[in-house]
Amino acid sequence: MILLETAQYNCPNCNARLKFTPETQELSCEYCGGSFTIEEIKNLFADREDIINGPADSENSDGTVSGEPSVSVEEEFENHTNLYQCSSCGAEIMCDDEQTALFCYYCHNPVILAGKLKGKYKPDKVIGFKVPRERALELFKNWCGRRRFIPASFKSEQQLEKMTGLYVPFWMANTLTQADYEGIGRQSRSWVSGSYRYTETKEYDVVRRGNILARGIPADGESKIDDELMEAIEPFDYSELRPFSMSYLSGFFADKYDVGKNEVFERIRDRANKASRKELKDTVTGYNSVSVRQERYEIKNTEWNYIMLPVWFMTYRYDGKLYEFAVNGQTGKLAGTPPLDKSRLTWFCTGIGAAVAAVIYVLGGLMG
Amino acid sequence: MIKSLGRLAAIIAAALLVAFLVANVGYPKNYAAGYTDNSKSAFVDERGIFSQSEVDEINKRVKEVSSMTKLNIYIIANSKFFNDDWATEVYADDSYDRIFGEDTDGLFYTMDFAGKSDSYDYLSLSGRACLLFENSKQFIVSSTGDHLPYSSEINANGLETYKDKIADAIDYFLDTISSYSDGNNEVSYVHTNVGKYIFRRGGELYVTYSKPPFLRMKILLIGELAGFIVGLIVYGSTKSTYKFKSRTDPGVYVDKSDVHFYTRTDAFLRTHTSRTSISSDSGGGYRGGGGGGGGHSFSGGHTGAGHHR
Numbered sequence: 001m002i003l004l005e006t007a008q009y010n011c012p013n014c015n016a017r018l019k020f021t022p023e024t025q026e027l028s029c030e031y032c033g034g035s036f037t038i039e040e041i042k043n044l045f046a047d048r049e050d051i052i053n054g055p056a057d058s059e060n061s062d063g064t065v066s067g068e069p070s071v072s073v074e075e076e077f078e079n080h081t082n083l084y085q086c087s088s089c090g091a092e093i094m095c096d097d098e099q100t101a102l103f104c105y106y107c108h109n110p111v112i113l114a115g116k117l118k119g120k121y122k123p124d125k126v127i128g129f130k131v132p133r134e135r136a137l138e139l140f141k142n143w144c145g146r147r148r149f150i151p152a153s154f155k156s157e158q159q160l161e162k163m164t165g166l167y168v169p170f171w172m173a174n175t176l177t178q179a180d181y182e183g184i185g186r187q188s189r190s191w192v193s194g195s196y197r198y199t200e201t202k203e204y205d206v207v208r209r210g211n212i213l214a215r216g217i218p219a220d221g222e223s224k225i226d227d228e229l230m231e232a233i234e235p236f237d238y239s240e241l242r243p244f245s246m247s248y249l250s251g252f253f254a255d256k257y258d259v260g261k262n263e264v265f266e267r268i269r270d271r272a273n274k275a276s277r278k279e280l281k282d283t284v285t286g287y288n289s290v291s292v293r294q295e296r297y298e299i300k301n302t303e304w305n306y307i308m309l310p311v312w313f314m315t316y317r318y319d320g321k322l323y324e325f326a327v328n329g330q331t332g333k334l335a336g337t338p339p340l341d342k343s344r345l346t347w348f349c350t351g352i353g354a355a356v357a358a359v360i361y362v363l364g365g366l367m368g
Numbered sequence: 369m370i371k372s373l374g375r376l377a378a379i380i381a382a383a384l385l386v387a388f389l390v391a392n393v394g395y396p397k398n399y400a401a402g403y404t405d406n407s408k409s410a411f412v413d414e415r416g417i418f419s420q421s422e423v424d425e426i427n428k429r430v431k432e433v434s435s436m437t438k439l440n441i442y443i444i445a446n447s448k449f450f451n452d453d454w455a456t457e458v459y460a461d462d463s464y465d466r467i468f469g470e471d472t473d474g475l476f477y478t479m480d481f482a483g484k485s486d487s488y489d490y491l492s493l494s495g496r497a498c499l500l501f502e503n504s505k506q507f508i509v510s511s512t513g514d515h516l517p518y519s520s521e522i523n524a525n526g527l528e529t530y531k532d533k534i535a536d537a538i539d540y541f542l543d544t545i546s547s548y549s550d551g552n553n554e555v556s557y558v559h560t561n562v563g564k565y566i567f568r569r570g571g572e573l574y575v576t577y578s579k580p581p582f583l584r585m586k587i588l589l590i591g592e593l594a595g596f597i598v599g600l601i602v603y604g605s606t607k608s609t610y611k612f613k614s615r616t617d618p619g620v621y622v623d624k625s626d627v628h629f630y631t632r633t634d635a636f637l638r639t640h641t642s643r644t645s646i647s648s649d650s651g652g653g654y655r656g657g658g659g660g661g662g663g664h665s666f667s668g669g670h671t672g673a674g675h676h677r
Contacts, residue, residue, distance in 0.1 A: 149606060185634065196643045203637040210629030214621040234616040271618035278619040279627050286634075340610040345603060346375050353592070353599030357383075360591030361390075361584075 007114035008087055009045060009250050012036075017088070017109045019251030022129035022310075022329070027247055038128075041247040084113055098222070101167065101246075101254035110251045121256045122306075123244040127236055129165055129252065129310040129329040136312035136327045137163055139334050143325075149348070151341045154316055154323075162315070165329065167254035167308040168230065169221040171261045172238075174213065174303040175272040179280050181208040182294040185287035206284055211300070212276040218309070219264035219271075221257030225313070226324055227267065232335030233328040236309055240330065244308065254308060261304050273297040383592040390588055399564065399669075400495060400575040403473040406441075409434035411538065414447040415481045417531055426538055433542045437549035439497050440474025442467060443538060449482040453490075453674055456480065460492035461561075461670040470668030471495055471564070471575045477509075477541060479516060479534070480677070481527060487519040487677040496573055498566045498671045499554040501545075505673035508548065512541040513675035557583060560669030575669060 009018040011029035018027040018036065028035040036044070085092050086104040093104055093111075100121075101112045117123070131139075137160055144155050153159060185206045190199040216238050220230040242248075276297050284290055310329025315322055318339040325336030411426040418426065426443075434441045442464065450456045456478065464476035473495035480487035491509040493501055501508060515537035517530040527534075557567035557580045566573070567580040574580070579587070 147610065149610070184637070192646065195646055197646055199642045199644075201640045201642075203639075205633070205635040205637050207631050207633045207635075208629055209631035210627065212622060212628075213626035214618070215623070215626065217618060217621045228612065228615055231615040232613060235620050271621075275618040275622045278617070279622050279624075283627075283629070283632065335613055337612040338610050340607060343375075345606055346379075349599035349603040349606075350379055352602050353379075353595030355595070356598045357588065357591035357595035360594055361588050364587035364591065 007045075007112045007246055008109065009041060009247055012044060017250070018247075019110055020128060020248050021251075022132045025128050025130070027250060038242070038245050038247055042245055045247070084111060086111060098224070098255040098258050099253065100256045101249035101252060103253075110249075112246045112249050112254075114246060117246065117256065120306075123169070123308045124305045125241040126167070126244045126248045126308040127238075127240050127310055127330050128242065128248045130240075131310075131312065131327060131329050131332045133163065133165060133312070135332065136165075136329070139327055139332055140314070140325065143334055143336075144338070147338050149341050149345045150338050151318055154318065154339055159314070159316060164313050165252040166311050166313045167249055167252055168225060168311045168313075169255055169257035170218045170230075170307050170309050171221050171257070171264050171268070172216050172218050172305040172307050173261075173265075173268045173272075174215050175217060175268065175299050176301040177212045177214065177272050177276040178298045178300050179208065179210055179212055179276050180294065180296040180298075181280055181284075181292070182206065183284070183290045183292045185284065185290045187286065188288045204287070206287075206290065208280050208283060212279055214272050214275050217268050217271050217275070218307075219267045221259045221261075221264060221306075222255055223258050224255075225326075229324050229326050229335055230311070233311065233326050233331075233333050236328065236330050241307065248308070252310070257306065261306075265302070268302070269299055272299055379596075383596070384589075386588070386592075388585065390584060396576050396578040398572075398574050398576055399471045400566075400573045401469055401472040402495070402573070403438045403440060406431040406434035408467055409441045409474075410443075412442070412444045415445050415527060417445055417481070417527055417534055422535070426535070429539070429542055433546055434474075437546060438473065439500075439545070439549065440464075440468040440472055440494075441542075441545070442474070442476045443541070444476075444478050445481050445534070446478045447482055449484065450480075450488075453488050456488050456490045457492070457672060457674065460490050460672065461668065464492050464494055464670070465668040468494070473497055473573075475501070475545070477512075479537070480519075481522065483519065483523065485519055485523075487516075488674055489513050489516070489677065490672060490674040492670050492672040494668060494670055495566065495575060496554075498558040498560065498669070499568070499573075500549055500551075501553075502555040502558050502671065504544075504548045504553065505671070506675075508541070508544050509673045509675045512537050512544065513677055515540050516677060518677050556580070558671055560671055562669050564669030566669060 009027060010016065011018055011032060011034050013034045014029060014032040016029050016031040018029055018034075018041070020026075021028045021035070024035060026035045026037050027041050084095065086107060086109065088109045089104060089107040091104060091107070093102075095102055095113065099113065100117050101110070103110055140160070140163065141155070144150050183206045185204040187202045187204070188199055190197055192198070218230075218234060218236070220227060277295075312327040312329055314325045314336075316325070316339060317323070319342075321339075323337050323339045325334070327334045409430050411423060411430050413423050430441050430443060444463075448459070450459065460476045460478050464474065467476075468474050471494065475494065475497045476492040478490050478492075480489050489509055489512070491501075491505055493505060515533065517533055522530060554568065557565055559565055564575055564577055565580055565583075566575050568574065569581065578584075
């Protein structure tokens, strides 16, 4: 088991823990009310920020740290479990490989596992939470409110407690796609003369060749989170991307990536091609129909950034199935699959069916 | 899936049970008054066409057929002038109820000899007679009418001239009534002009203001089927709103200023012209139907059929 380096940000006034506040984009103290900008924190705690500037702990593909012997099944738990010591209460807390920011289970102080954000795991940029927890809960309640057949327990206080602010690791790619498109465009017009309808069709050779630059296509580097869910809460406003500082993570959970950029490239390519295709098709206009002869998209260059994006996240297990719900922590856009209480819906539909049957019976009774 | 099918099976079973219970439980009052004897069955000659002995002879025949068919029978050679067909029907229905009682089994046949240029004969049916003659009533009254002289003939030659023809018509009527009085000719139910239903249930004749059980069950099953379909549609459409929403369009990551074409051509190749002949279709027509008539206001349930001469 690995004993990890941790980093905490204490209030310079009262020494209580500082947490990142979405509304002010500053770190604030819940006890004395002190508030500090990210820059101020960087200056005050320069030594802590330096922790992540050290060399990375190189890892093998199976997640073990280099130099360690390969592990048996029995040893897997030990090798994938990390220990940290809470500097507030001294408790030794276990966490998994991916977690980089969390809370002490005993004193609930925010802890950043700085040792896991070193080297290749150090994000280039981050967008801080802008949507506070209360707003995320409000959005969630509104979302649930429109659906009558969500199980009551999904909206319970106990469930709302599970709403977690999580910095999700993302690979952000700028792709330069070479597009090659050839087709036959047809323009038709028709008119009637005598007892005949005439149709004139003009054909054009349509050629489009060029480069299409897509900026900031994201793909989450987190295997535990559903890719579709993350794609559904996009887009993020990249104008608010800031150089990474661990202080953004204080008071939230954060994971480091466990899916590398090579593994997400297929997803990026697919989305870049779709985006390029759309742009290209937008330029093929004025035709009644187009037959495509050739259509090819090839990514010539990709620039990568490893970033942390804010997501309010919640999971719910119902009827043996896991339901995930997410709110974009920057824009408030939400997505998820609502669980359906089939039993309640069945009763409701039975009621409607019975009402329809009763109305028909009464009307039928009135008729001869 | 198995759970859903189980729920579906339970709903269908419950629906069938409800239909059965609603149709059969709590049955309403039966107004059927049946048939007592032939004492009131008669032929009445208001126009004095026949001699007393001839009337007695016809009366005897009427009572025989009444006993045999277990139906009250009243035949009248009518001299009263009615303004319209409806008045004739009201007279026949009311007269039957007055003579034999409401919802008894029998019939009232009025032959119109009032001298109108367009005579109207009418057969009023009550109780079991409604079931027996539902399908044949129009035939009976029309074919009997064919045996009777036209009003123009009567006006020209006098009623006496057609005495034998009228006697033959009465014989024919009674024969036809006898031949159609077999229980096999009964229809399953009849809805009378005052909203009563006449039907058999367990061999017994019922006259009620409520629909017969099989009809109630049929309506409820149709209602349940419609309700089931509506319920399924609501279930399906509601369920479809509990799906995951679509992904974000990746087009948001491309700015128009980042699209650079080095070849962008739309070069004209050729022109085709085709020609098709236009077929002319003739327009369709539409003819609408007419309206319906009014209802009676008696308490005894009757059906009937009329014939113009």
